[in-house]
Amino acid sequence: MAKPESSLHHELLGRLLRAARRRRELTQSQVAARMGSHQSVVARFEKGTRHLDVVEFVLAARAVGVSPVKLVRRLEREMFPPADDGAGGGDDQSPVDDPRPPATDRIE
Secondary structure (H helix, E strand, C coil): CCCCHHHHHHHHHHHHHHHHHHHCCCCHHHHHHHHCCCHHHHHHHHHCCCCCCHHHHHHHHHHCCCCHHHHHHHHHHHHCCCCCCCCCCCCCCCCCCCCCCCCCCCCC
């Protein structure tokens, strides 16, 4: 049986956080300490088996040294890559056809 799409998205988020942690040569224990949490929590969210609420997400992103906003943008690009119709245009879909909410560069 295939995994639900939401589980795949949580696994993707975990992979992005793990990659950022490894780039900075941090251990799961160090990240957990920065978050005020436990190593097992970090291990579970890196695997995608533990879902982060928004506050934990911000803490995790900052603990691995990445901007939460930039991480969300990267996650969205990975979750919803531009449609490629084979014509080489890439992102020719009109906003009306796009089921995603409009992206903004600022969060105010």
